[in-house]
Amino acid sequence: MDIALLNNDTIVALATPQGIGAIGVIRLSGEEAIAICEKVFATKNLRKKDLNKQASHTIHFGVIREGDILIDEVLVSLFKAPNSYTGENIVEISCHGSKFIQQQIIQLLIKQGARLANQGEFTLRAFLNGKLDLSQAEAVADLIASNSSTSHQVAIQQMRGGFSNKIKLLRQNLIDFASLIELELDFSEEDVEFADRSDLKKLVSSIQRIVQRLIDSFEVGNVIKNGIPVAIVGKPNAGKSTLLNVLLEEDRAIVSEIPGTTRDVIEDELNIDGVLFRIIDTAGIRNTTDIIESIGVEKTFEQIKLSSITIYLFDAHEMTTSELEIEIEELQLHLHNSQLVLVANKIDKEDEEYIRREFSEFPNVLFISAKERFYIDDLKKHFIKLFDDRIINITETVVTNTRHVEALRHTNSSLIRIFDGLNHNVTGDFLAMDIRQALHHLGVITGEISSDDLLANIFSKFCIGK
Amino acid sequence: MDIALLNNDTIVALATPQGIGAIGVIRLSGEEAIAICEKVFATKNLRKKDLNKQASHTIHFGVIREGDILIDEVLVSLFKAPNSYTGENIVEISCHGSKFIQQQIIQLLIKQGARLANQGEFTLRAFLNGKLDLSQAEAVADLIASNSSTSHQVAIQQMRGGFSNKIKLLRQNLIDFASLIELELDFSEEDVEFADRSDLKKLVSSIQRIVQRLIDSFEVGNVIKNGIPVAIVGKPNAGKSTLLNVLLEEDRAIVSEIPGTTRDVIEDELNIDGVLFRIIDTAGIRNTTDIIESIGVEKTFEQIKLSSITIYLFDAHEMTTSELEIEIEELQLHLHNSQLVLVANKIDKEDEEYIRREFSEFPNVLFISAKERFYIDDLKKHFIKLFDDRIINITETVVTNTRHVEALRHTNSSLIRIFDGLNHNVTGDFLAMDIRQALHHLGVITGEISSDDLLANIFSKFCIGK
Numbered sequence: 001m002d003i004a005l006l007n008n009d010t011i012v013a014l015a016t017p018q019g020i021g022a023i024g025v026i027r028l029s030g031e032e033a034i035a036i037c038e039k040v041f042a043t044k045n046l047r048k049k050d051l052n053k054q055a056s057h058t059i060h061f062g063v064i065r066e067g068d069i070l071i072d073e074v075l076v077s078l079f080k081a082p083n084s085y086t087g088e089n090i091v092e093i094s095c096h097g098s099k100f101i102q103q104q105i106i107q108l109l110i111k112q113g114a115r116l117a118n119q120g121e122f123t124l125r126a127f128l129n130g131k132l133d134l135s136q137a138e139a140v141a142d143l144i145a146s147n148s149s150t151s152h153q154v155a156i157q158q159m160r161g162g163f164s165n166k167i168k169l170l171r172q173n174l175i176d177f178a179s180l181i182e183l184e185l186d187f188s189e190e191d192v193e194f195a196d197r198s199d200l201k202k203l204v205s206s207i208q209r210i211v212q213r214l215i216d217s218f219e220v221g222n223v224i225k226n227g228i229p230v231a232i233v234g235k236p237n238a239g240k241s242t243l244l245n246v247l248l249e250e251d252r253a254i255v256s257e258i259p260g261t262t263r264d265v266i267e268d269e270l271n272i273d274g275v276l277f278r279i280i281d282t283a284g285i286r287n288t289t290d291i292i293e294s295i296g297v298e299k300t301f302e303q304i305k306l307s308s309i310t311i312y313l314f315d316a317h318e319m320t321t322s323e324l325e326i327e328i329e330e331l332q333l334h335l336h337n338s339q340l341v342l343v344a345n346k347i348d349k350e351d352e353e354y355i356r357r358e359f360s361e362f363p364n365v366l367f368i369s370a371k372e373r374f375y376i377d378d379l380k381k382h383f384i385k386l387f388d389d390r391i392i393n394i395t396e397t398v399v400t401n402t403r404h405v406e407a408l409r410h411t412n413s414s415l416i417r418i419f420d421g422l423n424h425n426v427t428g429d430f431l432a433m434d435i436r437q438a439l440h441h442l443g444v445i446t447g448e449i450s451s452d453d454l455l456a457n458i459f460s461k462f463c464i465g466k
Numbered sequence: 467m468d469i470a471l472l473n474n475d476t477i478v479a480l481a482t483p484q485g486i487g488a489i490g491v492i493r494l495s496g497e498e499a500i501a502i503c504e505k506v507f508a509t510k511n512l513r514k515k516d517l518n519k520q521a522s523h524t525i526h527f528g529v530i531r532e533g534d535i536l537i538d539e540v541l542v543s544l545f546k547a548p549n550s551y552t553g554e555n556i557v558e559i560s561c562h563g564s565k566f567i568q569q570q571i572i573q574l575l576i577k578q579g580a581r582l583a584n585q586g587e588f589t590l591r592a593f594l595n596g597k598l599d600l601s602q603a604e605a606v607a608d609l610i611a612s613n614s615s616t617s618h619q620v621a622i623q624q625m626r627g628g629f630s631n632k633i634k635l636l637r638q639n640l641i642d643f644a645s646l647i648e649l650e651l652d653f654s655e656e657d658v659e660f661a662d663r664s665d666l667k668k669l670v671s672s673i674q675r676i677v678q679r680l681i682d683s684f685e686v687g688n689v690i691k692n693g694i695p696v697a698i699v700g701k702p703n704a705g706k707s708t709l710l711n712v713l714l715e716e717d718r719a720i721v722s723e724i725p726g727t728t729r730d731v732i733e734d735e736l737n738i739d740g741v742l743f744r745i746i747d748t749a750g751i752r753n754t755t756d757i758i759e760s761i762g763v764e765k766t767f768e769q770i771k772l773s774s775i776t777i778y779l780f781d782a783h784e785m786t787t788s789e790l791e792i793e794i795e796e797l798q799l800h801l802h803n804s805q806l807v808l809v810a811n812k813i814d815k816e817d818e819e820y821i822r823r824e825f826s827e828f829p830n831v832l833f834i835s836a837k838e839r840f841y842i843d844d845l846k847k848h849f850i851k852l853f854d855d856r857i858i859n860i861t862e863t864v865v866t867n868t869r870h871v872e873a874l875r876h877t878n879s880s881l882i883r884i885f886d887g888l889n890h891n892v893t894g895d896f897l898a899m900d901i902r903q904a905l906h907h908l909g910v911i912t913g914e915i916s917s918d919d920l921l922a923n924i925f926s927k928f929c930i931g932k
Contacts, residue, residue, distance in 0.1 A: 017485030017563060020610055022588070022932035024482065025489060025560070057525040059543055070622050072609070077525055077543065092560075094491070097483060097932075098610045100618055122488070143538070144486055144564045152566055156536050466488035466563075 008088075010036055011117035011125075012109045013465035014102055021097035026105055027465060028114055029122055033089040034078060036112045040064050040105075041076055051091075056080035064093065066108050072101045086122050087129030120462025124455065127447060133164050134447025134458065138401055141462050142225065149274030150224045154398050163404075164446050166214075166397050170207055171442045177203055178435045184428040201422050208415040214399050215408050221400035223308065227269055227278030228387060231303040231338065233331075234313035239345040243313060243370040244268075244279065247380070272380045275387050280306050301334045309339050309386055316344035316355045316367065324362065339386055341366065343379065348372040403458075407441045414438035474554070476502055477583035477591075478575045480568050481931040487563035492571055493931060494580055495588055499555040500544060502578045506530050506571075507542055517557075522546035530559065532574050538567045552588050553595030586928025590921065593913060599630050600913025600924065604867055607928050608691065615740030616690045620864050629870075630912050632680075632863050636673055637908045643669055644901045650894040667888050674881040680865050681874050687866035689774060693735055693744030694853060697769040697804065699797075700779035705811040709779060709836040710734075710745065713846070738846045741853050746772050767800045775805050775852055782810035782821045782833065790828065805852055807832065809845065814838045869924075873907045880904035 010030025016023070028037060038051045043062045054060065058078055064071045072095045079090040095101050110116060118124075123140055126132045132140070139158035146152040157163065177200065223229075232240050247270050268279040280303045304310045312331060314324065324342075331340060342362060347355050348369035359365045366382060368375040399405050414437040421431050443449035476496025482489070494503060504517045509528045520526065524544055530537045538561045545556040561567055576582060584590075586607075593603045605624035612618040623629065643666065689695070698706050713736055734745040746769045770776045778797060780790065790808075797806060808828060813821050814835040825831045832848060834841040865871050880903040887897050909915035 013488075015488040015563075016482040016490065017487035019483030019485060020929065021483035022479075022481040022493070022610075022929055023491060025491065027488070057527075059523040059525060059545070061523075069619070070626070071618075072622065073625070075543075077541075079525070094558075096606070096610050097481075097929075098612055098618075100613045100615075101609070104615075104618075140562070143567070144488075144562050146564055147566045149566075149570075152537075152564075152570075153535070156538065159539070160536070463486065463488060463563075 010114045011121055012106055012114040013117040013122070014106065015092070015465040016097075018099065019097075020099070023094050024097045024102045026093040026095065026102060026109070027122065028091040028093070028109060029084070029086045029088045029117075029125060030114070031081075031089060032113060033091045034080075036109055036114050037076060037091040037093065039112045040066065040071075040108050041074075044073070051076065051078060054078055056083055064095065064105050064108065066104075071104050071108065072096055074105075082129070082131075085131065086125040087131045088125060117464055118459070119464050120459030120466055121464075123462060123466055124459045127455075132159075133161075134450060134455075135164050135167070135401070135404065135445050136161055137447075138403075138458060139163075140466065142400060144463070144466070146225075147269070148224075148227075148271050148276035151276065151400075154221065154224055154400055157397070158400070163397050163399070166210075167442055167445050170210060171439060171448075173203065173207055174435060174439055174442070178432065178439065181428050181431050181435060197422055197425075201419065204415055204419050204422065208412060208419065211408055211412045211415060214397065215405055215412060217397065218399045218405040221398040221405075224276075224398065225400045227276035228309065229280050229307040230270075230277050230309045230311065230383075231280050231300075231307035232311045232313060233300050233304065234311075235315070237318070238313040238315050239370045240313055243343075243345065243368075246370050246373055246376055270383075272383050275384060277309075277383060304331070304334050304338050305336050307338045309341060309383070310335060311341050311343055313343045313345055315346050316359070317346060317350045319344070321359065321361060324359070328362075341382065341386070343368060345370055348374060404445050407444045410441040411438050414441065476580045477587055478572055478580040479583040479588070479931040480572065481558070482563075484565065485563075486565070489560050490563045490568045492559040492561065492568060492575070493588065494557040494559070494575060495550070495552045495554045495583075495591060496580070497547075497555060498579060499557045500546075502575055502580050503542060503557040503559065505578045506532065506537075506574050507540075510539070517542065517544060520544055522549055530561065530571050530574065532570075537570050537574065538562055540571075548595070551597065552591040553597045554591060583930055584925070585930050586925030586932055587930075589928060589932055590925045593921075598625075599627075600916060601630050601633070601867070601870065601911050602627055603913075604869075604924060605629075606932065608866060610929070610932070612691075613735070614690075614693075614737050614742035617742060617866075620687065620690055620866055623863070624866070629863050629865075632676075633908055633911050636676060637905060637914075639669065639673055640901060640905055640908070644898065644905065647894050647898050647901060663888055663891075667885065670881055670885050670888065674878065674885065677874055677878050677881060680863065681871055681878060683863065684865045684871040684874075687864040687871075690742075690864065691866045693742035694775065695746050695773040696736075696743050696775045696777060696849075697746050697766075697773035698777040698779060699766050699770065700777075701781070703784070704779040704781050705836045706779055709809075709811065709834075712836050712839055712842055736849075738849050741850060743775075743849060770797070770800050770804050771802050773804045775807060775849070776801060777807050777809055779809045779811050781812050782825070783812060783816045785810070787825065787827060790825070794828075807848065807852070809834060811836055814840060870911050873910045876907040877904050880907065 008031050010028055010032040012026065012028045015025045015027040034051050038049070041049060041051065041060075041062055042065055043049050046063065046065070049060065049062060051060065056079055060076045060078070061073075062076065063073050075094040077092040077094065079085070079092075081087060081089045084090040093105060095105055106116070120141075123132070123137050127134060127137045136159050139155050142155035143152065143159055146155045180200070232244060234240050248268070270277040270279065310331070312327065314327070328340070328342070342365045344355065344359055344365050344367045346369055347367045348371065352367070356367060359367075366375070366379055368379055370376070399408065414434045418431055418434045418438070421434065440449055444454070474497050476494055476498040478492065478494045481491045481493040500517050504515070507515060507517065507526075507528055508531055509515050512529065512531070515526065515528060517526065522545055526542045526544070528540065528542065530540050541560040543558040543560070545551070545558075547553060547555045550556040559571060561571055572582070589598070589603050589606055592598045593600060598606070602625050605621050608621035609618065609625055612621045646666070698710060700706050714734070736743040736745065776797070778793065780793070785793075794806070794808070808831045810821065810825055810831050810833045812835055813833045814837065818833070822833060825833075832841070832845055834845055836842070865874065880900045884897055884900045884904070887900065906915055910920070913921075
């Protein structure tokens with residue numbers, strides 16, 4: 001995508017997913033959108049209709065035709081600039097959900113002067129026309145990709161400008177600060193200090209603390225977006241795959257209340273109360289034969305290292321307490337940042353009270369029967385508890401985007417340099433340089449500062465039609 | 467689907483295909499559609515909006531929310547009864563193309579009193595509310611499934627009532643006829659003949675001819691809908707797979723002008739100038755090793771028997787004319803209704819003129835080079851010519867639906883019985899019985915006569931949301 005080539009031409013694309021469905025929506029955006037649609041649209045009785053004279057936000061029933069050949073009966077929705085997603089004239093043609101028909105209509109609109117849209121070009125135009133800032137535009141893509149209520153909440157907050165407002169406020173604070181410093185520079189020969197240095201230090205350090213908190217939130221943001229990595233390990237007969245199936249099955253049952261949705265479910269993602277957990281390399285976990293003596297196997301250690309939570313599952317009536325102690329010791333060598341959860345399985349096989357007493361010396365053992373589905377809810381609650389413990393108040397702003405966290409890290413470095421500068425009484429012009437850098441990096445997040453390459457990179461990740 | 471249970475409750479379903487896209491559309495239909503949407507809809511600034519007071523065919527920007535939790539920014543389109551697809555109040559919610567969001571919104575609407583729609587239930591309601599007759603409703607499903615311009619044209623004509631009008635006209639003619647006969651019955655004791663028997667015979671025979679023509683059109687209709695079956699046979703070294711690839715590739719190149727559409731292309735369907743050709747069992751054809759000495763192999767004969775066109779491909783510089791004669795003789799034993807096309811391949815390898823002269827005794831040989839793509843267009847034109855020859859003027863009404871052709875065959879039997887009856891001077895009451903049967907069968911097509919089972923069967927083939 002060559003941003004430099006962007007202009008006011010009218011773009012067209014299918015806005016709904018490919019595939020057969022009841023309806024599909026084709027979207028046109030640009031100055032000529034309504035005029036182009038008018039050329040191929042007629043009323044049900046094949047009369048012309050002056051769409052340009054119709055009000056914005058109205059819907060018109062009719063047909064799309066090429067000469068005498070009818071292509072489809074459609075609904076045409078009109079959105080007049082600037083009251084549309086892109087800020088341009090938009091026409092949405094709602095046709096039957098047939099790929100053939102959709103292709104015919106798109107080809108026809110191209111013949112009439114529209115151009116097939118690039119990926120993300122509708123949202124890019126929304127950005128260029130000031131309808132969204134850059135971080136809001138990015139949130140649109142996140143929103144579409146979101147698959148749990150937490151990732152969804154973070155994305156929708158960001159799309160509605162929550163994050164942008166925070167960044168803009170920080171930027172405004174810095175600009176206020178900068179203007180004081182710049183004023184000093186103007187009068188530098190007179191050696192006046194307009195800005196009280198200790199007040200400045202307080203201001204910078206408060207900004208820096210907020211930036212740091214945003215950077216720290218990325219760890220949470222990342223797991224919210226991609227799922228919390230969980231490793232389930234244990235000996236071959238511990239019941240790992242039964243447990244996994246029980247967890248996945250219950251999850252899937254919820255999903256499939258809407259018929260037809262299970263098709264795309266990624267097997268090894270667990271959605272518990274709206275929080276996404278991701279099982280690492282379950283192929284390995286499921287195929288238990290190759291991890292006999294799994295503790296000690298390289299692969300399992302890798303799984304543990306990559307995870308935030310490690311479930312150690314064991315067969316409660318085969319495992320002795322001394323054996324368990326050894327296992328835990330060995331596991332702890334490999335946990336890194338992963339939290340260990342001990343889960344005793346198969347409590348249905350023996351007297352439950354006896355088992356609970358036997359392992360009472362280990363304070364944090366959960367007792368379940370995967371096969372009989374005993375205490376599975378408790379286990380799930382524990383997952384959520386671990387997630388909550390790991391931080392999080394998602395009503396606070398959470399950074400989920402690598403590009404944003406990078407920009408914040410650069411901002412932070414500049415802020416630390418400013419703070420050091422203030423401590424060492426460097427002159428205003430040095431401070432001003434760092435302030436300008438900090439402002440630059442914050443501006444990159446919302447797109448007040450942007451380059452063609454950056455935009456191309458961001459919008460190429462969108463689907464066509466968005 | 468229990469038709470008897472249908473009522474005015476409000477139904478909801480995703481109307482766009484599953485999958486990630488820019489937008490998805492959720493459709494609500496029923497008396498409470500607008501009221502239910504209002505409960506979860508708010509303006510962008512989170513104020514309530516009285517959707518019921520808004521005009522039909524208008525679009526409203528805002529958010530869907532559950533309490534304080536925002537689910538998405540959406541566009542809501544209103545269609546007020548009876549001016550909608552179903553004839554009921556309809557609300558279409560255009561949300562972001564995320565499965566997660568769509569599920570959330572649908573679940574929320576269900577909580578507020580909507581019910582998840584059955585397959586085809588929107589169109590069923592359109593039928594029950596008199597917005598479409600049954601054959602038009604069936605055409606909606608055909609239209610969505612259509613994948614060539616011919617199948618599309620037939621479906622759209624049918625959807626717009628072309629076929630229904632023809633059937634209704636036939637029915638009206640029969641009713642006029644019946645009323646004369648019934649009148650006779652009323653005065654049967656007086657032994658009067660209100661209807662001139664020879665006029666009656668003319669009328670019945672003209673109706674019967676039209677019905678017969680419609681029945682005959684089913685052969686075409688069926689190939690239009692499902693593609694014309696083509697078998698490509700020949701010895702292993704003849705170049706069958708090269709030819710197939712050349713044909714499919716060119717076809718695919720057209721399709722892929724719209725990015726992202728190739729994914730679902732069925733490999734062995736050829737769309738030539740809007741006519742669909744279907745290659746039978748090309749797995750067998752491609753895997754040439756198992757059809758060495760292919761002529762003579764059971765499988766190949768089956769392919770030929772199932773096809774409308776048989777391409778016999780041979781290597782022009784390996785095949786002798788006497789050999790070819792033998793091959794043709796053997797092929798002809800198995801052609802049944804399939805048309806044979808002889809295609810000489812690899813004409814690039816030798817002097818073209820020489821080859822053409824060599825096979826000049828065979829009047830209908832096409833000469834190509836699959837490898838060099840010589841004369842491929844001529845071959846394609848020949849495919850189309852064969853299609854045209856096999857009949858067809860698709861501006862005439864074509865029957866594509868097995869259910870319709872069955873009803874027409876029953877109608878035809880009744881008409882023939884009436885005609886015979888007239889010839890044998892049977893009494894009016896016998897004629898009337900057959901007329902009523904003919905009327906019944908015609909009525910079944912448009913749904914003037916229908917049963918719950920029939921409706922359930924038809925609409926269960928639809929997708930949810932249609």
